[in-house]
Amino acid sequence: MNLNASIVDQRLQGILSEHAELLTPIVSNNPEKQRSLAFVLLCASTALELEMEEAAELLTEGGNDAGVDALHLGEVDDGEFTVTLFQGKYKHKDLNGTAHFPENGVKNALNMLATLFDPGKKVALNPRLEPRIEEVRSLIRDGYIPSVRLLLCNNGTRWNGQAQDWIEQSGLSGDQVQWIHYNHDNIVAVLQRRKAVDDRLQLHGKAVIEEFNYRRVLIGKVSVREIAELFNRHGDLLLERNIRRYLGMHANRVNSAIHDTLLDPHKRQNFYFYNNGITMICRKFAHNALQGDNYQLRLENIQIINGGQTCKTIEQTFNSHGELDSQAADTYVLIRLYELADDDRDFVREITYATNSQNPVDLRDLRSNDDYQRQLETALAGFGYTYKRQREEGSSGSQVIASSVAAEAVLAIWRRKPHQAKFMRREHFGKLYYDIFATVNAAQTLLAVQIFRLVENARKRSPGNVEHPFLPYSAHYAAMLIGARLLQESGLRLDEVTHTRYQALQTQLHTHGTTYLADAIKRIDNALTALYGERDISLQQLSATFRRGDLLEVLEENIQS
Known part of the structure; x- marks a missing residue:
């Protein structure tokens, strides 16, 4: 038995115990499928340095997944964007760590690359994967160049020579596509990375x-x-x-x-x-x-x-x-x-x-000790919440607010920049930092996060909504509309939202949140009709519409009315 493979297997048992709610909606209660999916979740979490809850958002496994078990879409940077794909193969009964990544997995990956990144090719995909792939294709249609990282993950060794020959002969390698083998040794190295290097x-x-x-x-x-x-x-x-x-x-x-x-x-x-x-x-x-x-x-x-x-x-x-x-x-x-x-x-x-700082990727930790972050931490503690200023602090839960989530929610809802909230995350603690945090208080932050969670939870419960196919792209816009509705019905300006009024606003949101959300979805639907008429809109076009902020002017008129 390989020691690192055994460590990973034990970690999977912990994930199944602690995070079963992240896996069950995708693979139901099948123990073997849950363990395989937990392995993909662990790979995505460690490779991308994400919390388990964030990594679970990337999972796409299921029928019609085209060989993609998880997908992460990076932001556009200088005309390019990065797509990270995961395919997992987990040996349940063999923990020796010697089995090659299977040849059929490499074949599936080659077929997937030749299909998914061509905007003109039709392919049947499951409701979790289709909106993300069409978002990628929308970026490609707009002239952005994808850089693909394909992580083939197993609890064994790299693929064999025959599979490597297929990769080299396919032409799907080199500068634009990077093939990465990721296994139990890589996972353990990340989990143990705090040991000193001498x-x-x-x-x-x-x-x-x-x-x-x-x-x-x-x-x-x-x-x-x-x-x-x-x-x-x-x-x-x-x-x-x-x-x-x-x-x-x-x-x-x-x-x-x-x-x-x-x-x-x-x-x-x-x-x-x-x-x-x-x-x-x-x-x-x-x-x-x-x-x-x-x-x-x-x-x-x-x-x-x-x-x-x-x-x-x-x-x-x-x-x-x-x-x-x-x-x-x-x-x-x-x-x-x-x-x-x-x-x-x-x-x-x-x-x-x-x-x-000339090219900020994730400046959250570097901003974690400034006055704005410390003041929010202290003030939110007074509301009974833990504010995570850094990525690796503490645990997660309903009473925990990560600074990255707070930034995204405040920018979308109170600053009314939903497209920047979703598509410019790398700048939340860079160029957009003072716009987000300079004047926000704890009550405003807490309400924004609660609105954002309300919308996100509804989105997760209804993947592949036929009546409203725009839902995978519209969460930040819906949150903005709910925030505006909350202020309108309470008769308050944003600067009047303080700790003294928080409880009443929180009760109002709890009582009417579902109604506000339904109204927000209706307003977005009407705004799309105003832009495009009654004709069908492709997922690629929907993705581009929300990314560019085309709806903002129409929705702003609705907010004022």
Whole structure:
């Protein structure tokens, strides 16, 4: 029995006990199917760093799933967007961890890729998957380019050579499609990622070392081969604090440029000048100060907080081009190393924000200690709620509010920007942060979250609604309309919603929420008719309509009336 496979199997038992309500609506009470789906849920949760409840939203398994067990759609960034697909194959009675990912699973994945990403091809899909695929196709029709990460997940080994030949011959690989094997070892590595990484690093040439503000700083250069070997030993454990952690897992233009430079014999000698370098932190570093140069550093608790995609691309390029071991011996990259105490976490966040904020991916943790977040935490505690300022704090439940959910709800409902709430999540703690949080109080936040939960729960209960096919895309708009209705019927302005009026508003929402929701759906339906008339609207067109905010002007008139 493989130890990591056994650990994962035990974790699945915990998921079945603690989160059965997430699985039963999809696969009923079939124990074997529930365990298989729990495995997909665990893979999605660990690979994408999501709470179980968030990961469950990605599940698409069932009849007519086209071989897609879970799907995550990223946001548009510079004309591109990322789609992460999961296909799971779980061996229930074999925990040796030696079985290959099955060939038929690879065949299904190839067929799926050739079909799902062609907007013109008709395919029968289940109600959970169809709206998401049509959303992807809508983006493709609008000219955005998909970057696909396909995670083939099992509790065994990678697919065999025959399956790899099929992948290479298909043409469905390379920069636009990345095939990733994800198994029990990867899952356990993520679950255990908080263990410290200690190692050695060989510098080349001179280095600057000095103490500054009671902290030690080193600036030098290191061979790219040394970086590749470091990542082969420790992998993504080195990136725990890097807010672009998963950018390295898929192709983008920056990564492609790094890859191409490393392979070009004329350009790679100047790699040091082309690249912005790598920023590392550690608890302690030591070197032989009697040497004049070429120090070998002994490092404790290493973390890379900037340059993660550079490191991942170096690792992947070296692993796929063995000849670089000898050819890139004189290729270097700049390294900045900061020795920081374990209790210097706030300073670490500030550094990480300063060095990554030009392209924010998830700045939630980096904003977690500012005044707005701390004040909301304190005020919401007075209402009996726990406010999660950071991703990894505490547990979930009806009395727990994640800052990411609060941001989404407030932006959609009180700021009346539902399209930005859904499609610009990466900016909620970036460019949109002050618009969301600067003036909101705890009572407004709590009401927004409760409205949002009301709408989301209704959406989850009615997948594939034939009468209203727009429901998978309209939740944020419906929430906005409910918030406006609540204020209208109470005769209040938003700035008058405070702790003194919260209880009355909460009671009003609880009493009339279902009626408000039905009215919101009717208003959205009428707005769509005003835009498109009585003709049928495809799911791709519906997705684009809600994404672009075409309905906002019509709905704003309804709100004012």
